[in-house]
Amino acid sequence: MGRITLEGVRKSFASHLIIQGADLDIEDGSFVVFVGPSGCGKTTLLRLIAGLEDVSDGRILIDGANVVGVPPSKRGLSMVFQSYALYPHMSVRGNIAFGLKMAGLPKSEIDRKVEAAAATLNLTPYLDRKPRELSGGQRQRVAIGRAIVREPKAFLFDEPLSNLDAALRVQMRLEVTRLQRQLATTAVYVTHDQVEAMTMADRIVVLNAGRIEQYGSPLELYERPANVFVAGFIGSPRMNFIGNESAKRYGAATIGVRPEHIKASRDGEGWEGVVTDAEHLGSDTFLHVDIAGIGNLTARSIGEIGLSAGDRAHLLPDPAHIHRFDADGKALHA
Amino acid sequence: MATEQTRGLGRILIAPAVIALFVWMIVPLVMTIYFSTLDYNLLNPGSESFVGLENYFYFLTDPAFLASLQNTLVLVGSVLAITVVVGTLVALLLDQAVIGRSIVRLMVIAPFFVMPTVSALVWKNLLMHPVSGLFAWIATSLGLRPIDWFAEAPLLAIILIVAWQWLPFATLILLTALQSLDEEQKEAAEMDGARAFSTFFHITLQHLARPITVVILIETIFLQTVFAEIYVTTGGGPGLQTTNIAFLIYSQALIQFDVGTASAGGLVAVVLANIVAFFLVRIVGRNLEA
Numbered sequence: 001m002g003r004i005t006l007e008g009v010r011k012s013f014a015s016h017l018i019i020q021g022a023d024l025d026i027e028d029g030s031f032v033v034f035v036g037p038s039g040c041g042k043t044t045l046l047r048l049i050a051g052l053e054d055v056s057d058g059r060i061l062i063d064g065a066n067v068v069g070v071p072p073s074k075r076g077l078s079m080v081f082q083s084y085a086l087y088p089h090m091s092v093r094g095n096i097a098f099g100l101k102m103a104g105l106p107k108s109e110i111d112r113k114v115e116a117a118a119a120t121l122n123l124t125p126y127l128d129r130k131p132r133e134l135s136g137g138q139r140q141r142v143a144i145g146r147a148i149v150r151e152p153k154a155f156l157f158d159e160p161l162s163n164l165d166a167a168l169r170v171q172m173r174l175e176v177t178r179l180q181r182q183l184a185t186t187a188v189y190v191t192h193d194q195v196e197a198m199t200m201a202d203r204i205v206v207l208n209a210g211r212i213e214q215y216g217s218p219l220e221l222y223e224r225p226a227n228v229f230v231a232g233f234i235g236s237p238r239m240n241f242i243g244n245e246s247a248k249r250y251g252a253a254t255i256g257v258r259p260e261h262i263k264a265s266r267d268g269e270g271w272e273g274v275v276t277d278a279e280h281l282g283s284d285t286f287l288h289v290d291i292a293g294i295g296n297l298t299a300r301s302i303g304e305i306g307l308s309a310g311d312r313a314h315l316l317p318d319p320a321h322i323h324r325f326d327a328d329g330k331a332l333h334a
Numbered sequence: 335m336a337t338e339q340t341r342g343l344g345r346i347l348i349a350p351a352v353i354a355l356f357v358w359m360i361v362p363l364v365m366t367i368y369f370s371t372l373d374y375n376l377l378n379p380g381s382e383s384f385v386g387l388e389n390y391f392y393f394l395t396d397p398a399f400l401a402s403l404q405n406t407l408v409l410v411g412s413v414l415a416i417t418v419v420v421g422t423l424v425a426l427l428l429d430q431a432v433i434g435r436s437i438v439r440l441m442v443i444a445p446f447f448v449m450p451t452v453s454a455l456v457w458k459n460l461l462m463h464p465v466s467g468l469f470a471w472i473a474t475s476l477g478l479r480p481i482d483w484f485a486e487a488p489l490l491a492i493i494l495i496v497a498w499q500w501l502p503f504a505t506l507i508l509l510t511a512l513q514s515l516d517e518e519q520k521e522a523a524e525m526d527g528a529r530a531f532s533t534f535f536h537i538t539l540q541h542l543a544r545p546i547t548v549v550i551l552i553e554t555i556f557l558q559t560v561f562a563e564i565y566v567t568t569g570g571g572p573g574l575q576t577t578n579i580a581f582l583i584y585s586q587a588l589i590q591f592d593v594g595t596a597s598a599g600g601l602v603a604v605v606l607a608n609i610v611a612f613f614l615v616r617i618v619g620r621n622l623e624a
């Protein structure tokens with residue numbers, strides 16, 4: 001069981017309103033990712049759920065019970081910190097066992113659970129090492145082990161993979177999602193990396209300057225972004241935004257087209273311009289094209305299309321994938 | 335110091351300092367050893383004669399020696415216990431966000447800047463004086479009999495004075511260590527269900543193990559040589575009740591003018607200090623290993 005509900009949660013530090021009214025319903029067993037630029041309040045929101053910060057206003061419910069004022073230790077949640085926050089003077093075993101020890105479990109049961117958690121995370125050979133004798137990835141696993149061994153109502157992750165190198169990050173991403181699905185425990189996961197968000201989440205919360213911009217499944221956010229911010233934040237390379245005359249023809253203040261929905265060709269239909277940069281990845285080509293009266297647009301093509309910087313190119317947006325936004329940046333739906 | 339070359343260069347560069355320090359140390363040591371084998375009394379100069387180990391025999395069999403050894407150990411041990419325990423508590427207090435924290439910190443550190451002679455005089459005449467002292471006044475106000483500290487509990491009085499002087503040192507080191515404790519570790523313990531006391535015991539105290547070791551080692555070195563506080567307040571008395579090794583050597587040399595025995599005593603003190611250091615490093619030193 002682990003349904004987390006936020007009702008009008010606000011948080012201010014001194015006079016700064018950092019979380020401006022969050023309403024959220026996180027279903028039991030789901031994997032929810034908070035994503036947003038640095039400093040938008042993701043960590044703060046997670047710490048509010050954990051109980052490490054007091055809310056300024058609003059209610060937080062866990063399985064229907066209001067936990068505002070309940071200390072972290074009584075909320076039944078466990079957290080994986082960005083810095084891992086392992087206990088440096090305890091062995092891996094001691095780190096994983098600490099929560100169980102505090103709960104007063106008998107020694108034999110603690111040993112059994114710690115060993116089971118270690119086996120799940122491939123930590124068995126390292127049980128008697130100190131954290132400083134482990135690699136970054138292994139420390140990460142210990143932090144996760146410490147969280148799962150207590151069988152909490154929900155896991156809270158604060159950018160757990162941001163200190164790992166790229167290859168390990170991809171691997172751990174898969175392992176964390178697999179583990180979560182296997183345990184079927186609610187997970188709230190904070191990241192600033194939209195790729196992590198898109199690949200891991202059942203549902204994504206996009207935060208911007210302390211506001212929830214949109215809450216939905218990854219594909220929902222990709223296909224129907226609620227506003228300019230979400231449209232620009234989700235997807236890589238970034239969506240192209242076009243204002244002025246061209247947008248008016250679509251009855252919008254701004255239109256947006258994703259690079260993958262623009263067809264680039266040497267001579268063909270569409271806007272004509274000069275290629276300023278061409279990024280050849282082999283599998284894809286990203287073309288940055290300067291178009292008079294519109295600006296610099298990015299187009300993504302599959303494979304190699306033989307255009308490079310300095311060439312003239314034509315860009316044709318796919319009309320079915322043009323996003324329209326009003327003057328306030330809200331999405332307009334046909 | 336990664337390569338052969340930098341290591342070699344490093345050795346050459348520190349050689350002058352090491353040689354200077356070595357000479358600085360070895361000259362007085364050799365002279366002390368030399369004096370300790372002489373029958374050398376300042377009252378009849380020019381009549382020195384070689385007596386071998388007689389001075390050592392004389393010093394070690396003097397009943398004052400065992401008494402002052404015991405006093406030294408009690409003094410060092412008690413001051414260590416007081417400063418570490420109280421220092422930890424004060425440091426925990428100062429680590430909290432209290433109003434006027436910087437001023438409070440300055441006040442806590444102040445005793446360390448007061449000369450031992452001055453602080454001993456202040457304690458003797460303003461605080462512990464049986465008639466005009468503050469403690470006597472408090473006792474009388476409460477209807478109790480004032481304590482004549484230096485007559486009834488002289489060693490305890492010295493211990494209190496010295497502990498007061500060394501408390502800031504312990505507090506300062508432990509406070510710095512507390513401030514370097516990762517807040518997230520405490521939060522992780524909190525999420526793990528630890529209450530305040532468990533967090534202190536399992537996280538904070540473990541983190542303090544190393545700085546506490548440093549405090550113990552440094553204080554032990556200096557506390558074996560406490561002198562001014564005794565000289566100013568009790569003069570080693572009543573009887574031998576507050577005479578420690580340092581004071582005993584002083585009284586040999588400059589009250590009985592016996593330089594030979596005092597030198598022997600000094601060397602005995604050096605050996606004792608090394609024995610203490612040896613055991614100390616064995617007991618607490620492993621905390622210093624990375």
Ligand SMILES: Nc1ncnc2c1ncn2[C@@H]1O[C@H](COP(=O)(O)OP(=O)(O)O)[C@@H](O)[C@H]1O
Nearest residue numbers: 013014018036037038039040041042043044045
């Ligand atoms: N304890 C605090 N005191 C004051 N301001 C804080 C505190 N914690 C966070 N903030 C501010 O709140 C904002 C959001 O911080 P945070 O939640 O850490 O962002 P994120 O995790 O999304 O990068 C930042 O502007 C930060 O400066």
Ligand SMILES: [Mg+2]
Nearest residue numbers: 042043044159
């Ligand atoms: Mg953060």
